[in-house]
Amino acid sequence: WKTNPLKELAVQLGIPTFQPGEMRAPEVYTEYIKLKPDLNVMAYVTSIIPESILNYPKLGTIQYHPSLLPKHRGGSAINWAIINGETKTGITIFWPDKGIDTGPTLLQREVEISPDDTVGSLYFDKLFPLGIEALVESSELIKRGIAPRIPQDKSQATYEGLCTEKDAVINWLQPVTRVYNLIRGTNPQPGAITQFRGKQLKLFDAELLVGDVGRSPGEVINITKEGFTVVAMNGAILVKRVQVENTPKVAAAEFSEQVDLKAGDRLGE
Secondary structure, three states, X not given: OXXXXXXXXXXXXXXXXXXXXOXXXXXXXXXXXXXXXXXXXXXXXXXXXXXXXXXXOOOOEEEEEOOOOOOOEOOOHHHHHHHOOOOXXXXXXXXXXXXXXXXXXXXXXXXXXOOOOOHHHHHHHHHHHHHHHHHHHHHHHHHOOOOOOEOOOHHHOOEOOOOOHHHOEOOOOOEHHHHHHHHHOOOOOOOEEEEEOOEEEXXXXXXXXXXXXXXXXXEEEEEEOOEEEEEEEOEEEEEOEEEEOOOOOEEHHHHHHHHOOOOOOEOOO
């Protein structure tokens, strides 16, 4: 396992740490109860945590989730909020149960999704620091014995699966804003996918250019030192960073030179 700042600090402070590969393994519970925890604090949980662990601490378990639950339950909440073109999201600290992001909420904070936010910028600039503050605040409320448990409104719940490459394929016939939202909502992972000369091309950093350009969707119409411009419905996308199959990401201008990209070339199937 890679080290991380939280573990490094814990080691420095003499706090017992261990990193099991699978939380459901019996030996994990044996080691876990030796810690005699008062409270479990979880963030970005990617596996189902046994109820024996969730319910063990006398103060329970709280978890960070990067959406305003019950909206966007699931492991790619940030991706889907941007892909859907939403203008706000937030974080939720909740009391997890055996369901997926279904437990009662403790605290929520809302943030704006800016028109040019990507998954990376939304998380690192907004949701991550907000989550740290919220976990500290939640822990204080629990310590004081006044932390609420607010049932989620099941009628408002949405769930999406992990955002994978199959969800990230660009259809250049769609309105340009939908294409742009897909690029933003898959940057940096998994990357918005199109085809160029029979190879998979992932698009990352980009800029929205609204206004009918009178060319066919998927057509490259301009190449500059900033990148290359591709037509979609009712506008175009200035692509600034790309990745060809499993090669490193490069500036779109560099890619254009490497493949001798020209106006009139096409992206897509």
